[in-house]
Amino acid sequence: MNYEELVQNHASEMIEKLLTELMSKDTIEVHFDYEDNDQWSVVSMHIYEEDKEISLRLRSEDRFELALGYYDDEDEFLEITKALTDEEKKAIPKGLQKAMTKVLVDEQGLRLPGNFLSR
Numbered sequence: 001m002n003y004e005e006l007v008q009n010h011a012s013e014m015i016e017k018l019l020t021e022l023m024s025k026d027t028i029e030v031h032f033d034y035e036d037n038d039q040w041s042v043v044s045m046h047i048y049e050e051d052k053e054i055s056l057r058l059r060s061e062d063r064f065e066l067a068l069g070y071y072d073d074e075d076e077f078l079e080i081t082k083a084l085t086d087e088e089k090k091a092i093p094k095g096l097q098k099a100m101t102k103v104l105v106d107e108q109g110l111r112l113p114g115n116f117l118s119r
Contacts, residue, residue: 041103
């Protein structure tokens with residue numbers, strides 16, 4: 001299975017893996033990022049042994065997306081994204097959705113306790 005198929009067909013499993021990783025940390029960092037006129041809040045996990053990154057982003061108008069970043073054979077960083085369906089968004093804890101919304105609105109990152117998602 002290639003990365004495109006993984007993101008398109010197994011988004012729910014990837015989101016679950018990301019959330020499990022976030023819950024195991026002492027702190028969760030929600031970052032604010034932008035490019036030109038596009039802005040988003042993001043939480044990520046790095047899989048160092050595979051040189052990959054899984055991210056969950058919130059863009060304006062409550063649009064969540066899943067992103068998988070990886071390096072190709074020429075060491076160029078590539079990214080595959082997928083807009084989440086309403087069903088996939090339900091897997092994201094309400095507290096994390098609110099925190100990501102706050103970061104997007106305030107244009108400033110947040111650091112939350114790791115047990116924040118289990119509340």
